[in-house]
Amino acid sequence: MSARRGNLALAVVALAAMLALPAAAEYGDVVLNKRSEAEGARPVVFPHWFHRIRFRCKVCHSELGFKMRAGANTVTMREIADGKFCGMCHNGQVAWAADRCDLCHSGKPGLRSGIQGGHATLGPGVW
Ligand code: HEC
Ligand code: HEC
Ligand code: HEC
Numbered sequence: 001m002s003a004r005r006g007n008l009a010l011a012v013v014a015l016a017a018m019l020a021l022p023a024a025a026e027y028g029d030v031v032l033n034k035r036s037e038a039e040g041a042r043p044v045v046f047p048h049w050f051h052r053i054r055f056r057c058k059v060c061h062s063e064l065g066f067k068m069r070a071g072a073n074t075v076t077m078r079e080i081a082d083g084k085f086c087g088m089c090h091n092g093q094v095a096w097a098a099d100r101c102d103l104c105h106s107g108k109p110g111l112r113s114g115i116q117g118g119h120a121t122l123g124p125g126v127w
Contacts, residue, residue, distance in 0.1 A: 028115045030070050031107055031127065043107030045116070045127055046086075064088055071113040 033043035051060070060066045064085060067073055073085070080087035080098050089095045096103065107127050116127050 028117045029127065031111045031113055031116055032071075032073070032075060033107065033111055033113045034071075034074055035076070036105060037109060041101065042105040042109060043111040043113075043127075044104050045107045045111075046104075070115050 028048060030046045030048050031043050032046060036043050061068050066085065075085045077098070079085055080090065083091060086104065087098060090098050090100075090104075098104075111127055
């Protein structure tokens with residue numbers, strides 16, 4: 001009896017943890033700055049909310065292979081030019097092409113990789 005209640009409590013805690021994570025990213029922007037600034041470009045601001053209301057999670061997190069953890073993905077411009085990651089859509093067909101550097105590299109210098117803000121603050125040039 002008490003063991004079963006214990007399991008239930010654990011399941012509730014685990015579920016709460018799972019739900020807490022997506023909420024943070026789904027409503028905010030994700031900064032990607034593993035190599036951008038080190039290589040002379042501004043940090044990338046990815047408006048997660050903007051994309052998530054237009055596409056299903058699995059398009060990016062399964063088909064495109066974006067791991068569901070801020071900072072977990074290493075993305076390069078070469079891959080984007082090859083049509084991977086952001087480049088699957090930012091190719092001048094689904095969305096504007098990868099020559100619009102400033103629309104993605106819009107972060108202020110010094111921003112670290114991770115989640116920023118909430119859904120009211122999405123979009124380029126905010127951070
Ligand atoms: C257009 C692509 C795209 C779509 C659609 C998308 N995501 Fe994401 N998601 C990303 C990217 C890119 C990151 C950041 C990865 C990184 O920083 O390396 C991310 C990060 C995350 C994270 C990590 C947050 C953290 O705290 O570490 C979670 C959770 C997440 N997404 C959940 C979702 C859910 C749930 C949906 C659907 C409702 C969704 N995503 C739709 C691209 C997308
Ligand atoms: C669709 C969004 C997008 C556009 C447009 C874009 N980039 Fe990037 N770029 C990224 C992402 C995402 C990364 C990986 C960010 C990180 O972790 O530092 C990146 C990384 C970089 C890097 C780090 C080294 C490398 O080669 O990967 C440089 C330099 C860079 N971009 C320059 C540019 C320049 C110059 C342009 C315009 C010709 C451009 N980017 C356009 C998204 C974009
Ligand atoms: C599944 C397709 C898809 C992927 C993958 C994708 N984008 Fe987008 N993105 C779009 C579309 C569609 C738009 C809207 C284009 C328009 O308004 O013309 C957009 C718009 C944007 C905007 C402008 C948002 C605004 O407020 O106007 C930014 C910035 C952006 N994307 C960055 C990125 C970055 C960085 C990545 C990779 C980490 C990425 N996108 C991956 C489809 C995608």
